[in-house]
Amino acid sequence: MLEVKTQDDVKHIEASNAVQGLMPFDNTYDAIKASAKENADKAAISFFLKGDEFQKAHHISYQTLLERITQTANFFHSLGLTENDVVAFLLPNLPETHYVLWGGEAVCKVFAVNPLLEPEQIKDLLSSANAKVVVTMNPMTKIDLWPKVQSILNELPSVKHVVGIDIYPYVKGPAKLVAKAMQLLHRKDISIPHGKAYYNFSEEIQKCEGQALQFYRRFSDDTISSLFCTGGTTGLPKIAQRTHRNELANAVSVRLMASTALNKDKSILAGLPLFHVNGALITGLLPFSIGATVVMATPQGFRGENLFPNFWSIIEHFKVGTFSGVPTVYSALMNFSFEGKDISSLEFCLCGAAPMPVETFKAFEQTTGVKIIEGYGLTEATCVSSVNPIHGKQKVGSIGVRIPHQQMMCVKHEGDRILRQCSVNEIGTLVVRGPNVFSGYLLDHQNEGLWMTDEQGQVWMNTGDLARQDDDGYFWLTGRKKELIVRGGHNIEPKMIEEAMCKHPAINLAAAVGKPDLHAGEVPVCYVQVKQGYPIEISELIEFADRVIPERAAIPKDIHVVSDLPVTAVGKVFKPALEMQEIEKCVIEVASKIIPTHELKVEVRQDPLHGLLAHIAVTGNLPSLDELSKRLGGYTFKTEIVSV
Template identity: 40%
Template structure:
């Protein structure tokens, strides 16, 4: 560990949140100015250690156990956080013996989750697991990383989760220890066969609080963590993060997002996701912020959203990170007598943000909404609308400092043919110390890690004249339902098992609330057919998660395909778009004719012909992230259309 010579008065630049970014030129300026003062962190542990020396009494983690009863709150200072991280590292190191521990965790948003993450990274590798994954997929992940320690909830938190833990110990042979967070403090622990069961908090308490754990040789290139990608459906891939990846992305965020020591960042996103771990975790700690864990279940915590504005006032929250569906829900919650002047901005990502939603939230709260973009493979955050400059609704903003970004044309071998012109749509590539070294299964790296350090995000985008990035499609074809990733492949695989189906394409259809909802289009075998109701029930009875059940399944006589016979999903998406827009307009009483733009690369996905005023059409569609061109019938006639 490089705990020496980390401290520097120049790090005060981080404490001030640096210069507020206004435009692309500020991004370039920050890269130059910050290069001379970047802290010499070699690991995530260095960040925790450094902040404990700079802000020992500042509250690092403020845990809200009950959103309606502040007397149950728990506050952990930076010095206490360092002590707990040291104890966790000592514990994991002692349990693992001669081998470096690989610590998996299946936990909600608790202070112990942070102790686990940073303690495991200090002496080994931490592995975040989504608690909502089914048992078989969770077991496959634990087996892939060869987890020898699992930190999770005890049976007192609920039998459903505990049954999963029992099943995992029967399926993961590498597991030697299960450490339980026990709400009752009961000394009698359940038996799990050959796997030793320990009380996490009690085991932590008996550890030495100083840095004595048997460390691996930690360098910036050492693997710190494993995060799985692919949401809760489909087959997750395991992405490796180095200490350099995590520290670099946290520093990128420091340069882009202003904050001061002790300012409060509310965390409602889950701690198995890189956003809560890096963007509102390690980066917040780097700046000396207070991380407010608002309930163990984050935004799912009972009463959290209903009491949200009172919590903003009570804890003087300055920022929070979320997905668009959270903003939609908060708009419906009355502010009442709550004073929310402390709230500066909300960072929103993971799904498209509609202009109306952004405008409504800002008008209601007076706080700014910053739309951004990121992916696990690039650490966490890669772009963000500027804090102090123009925020272009629908754009994912400017690239972060120290993250080169470009739009290119790739050939079938994933070689860069050329860089795209301004406004031209192409493959979005990013580069920098934040970019991961690859998946644990190296066969998955093909087409992702490109020559000269570039990462192929799998997304399609364009860059405008001001340097703002606009997503235009996803090569990965993931359906993003309210920030929740759904793999269309699982839907397609199930439908292809139906005897009447010849071909199928599952895509996301626009939705005013969730951004996208899963739908599918099918072609039938000759002489076969099935009703929409039958097909939806067929999927529902076989799919691993309700969120992935299509809300609509339609029939196509001919499936759109490319020249080489592959299903052409951009066209299928536009078919879904036309249907959704046509229904929305008809239900609003707007008579219109909706067709797809002949130019598949156009930002105007649809052409709408209507006698209705532009304001009427716009009022119906402003909640949807859809580009369209509105024509009047007379104009169409003059053009001979």
């Protein structure tokens, strides 16, 4: 198979292979089934609970994987589910999560929900999706998933079935008996409202046929397979509807980009959560469809207990060939030595979800000798849209060339009409189209402004990102429209500030956001995460910023040193949390000149209609409210002032 080195190689693959011919299956179940039949005795999954227990991992063969997925599908079918129904899961990374995901897709739609969300957000998501089945963890000590689900069941009329999963089968040694006893003891905590039924997952699937599906289902190119949220930990995320064709096409395209590195002889480490598209595709459908082994590193993935201290030993033990991470993962790994470990099996690492700071990139590669492959993807485009060629030129900071069978370009547009494709290195809106691009968000009104049409009548998806394409065909993200810092009408790209600040030897990560400003609308500020044990003065960082940031308007007005930047569940820096802090500080600063601070309570929240909204509760002082409203009215953020 051709080793992709350039954009021309991608075009050659497309000319040689029609995408339909590369996807002999019309659903994900059949793709996994074919691979499992061919690799029956091979390990499909190696799973361990804690980072220091990797040598006692549970190994699940492809034959067993297929049986469990089949049993799960037959179980869901026995509940009366059909293709229009939704099974939602709130689970950590477990083998059972894969059973539910792929077994569920064989029957109906599967909705992956972030288990770290608060109950109210979970309730809103499940209601939006009209979920009929919810799968979560059974009651157990130190895991709050069951209480979360139980607290909202009365407000979820669509949910008819609740399925619980036990963790104790994966506990090793004498502790297993204790874990089992405790979990059985907690069963008394299971309380289900009238009209709903509870099931123990492992007990139920053992009653089901595992050799073949007990039903027939017809699939088309438009058959919905999964619902994934587009991210975010504040407000209600959008729910993306993806088809079996989307998922299969993306798995095939990624494999074509790395055919020599992604094959059945390789092991792939899974550290990203399975409610995220990267975890589901890169450490799920893709390896399962080619017979590779997935090393599931703890239920919490990269957040797992003792994972990072044992990370390089895990790479050595399982002869891991690759893994996907986000910048915060690579930054954390720099604190742990691999001296004395054989990590020669590690051919490359993948980085996506957020731009990798150039200095972090260089430091990791120079220290470990392992190549980082930067890419770009969207939930709406299944997972991967572009990647630096593994065998080709690595352009640090670039998101690489587009994958085979997906089109990608930078454009100038007017509303939903594409006027023209940008010229080389001209910045424009990044758009994509192809068999991996989703069918739209679940809620119709969220699709407004999503699609664009070119002069030939072809429909493209607006990614919302700004980018340029160089003369080698490599794409470079230059910013995201909603992340741009607009200073007096001048657009400032946060990435420029972040890349410059990360050149300082003390800084691991940087995140630039806008600070509300009465005259300019907003001005840039920067939060920096400093390396362990590295003393630094703010004055030094300010002087450094003044020296290295080329654009005067982009030099941060403030620099804040933090031990950890706020991150999403997949480890991507969560900038809205920083923006909220800046708005809150602004409100308090303005209000303190009018109202005593002890009479003031400020909460910045994500409002579905207004975006970031400052809710201000004032005790008494009614005459001052009009003055406060007037002063805050000069800022661009929205406010809501109440007297309590």
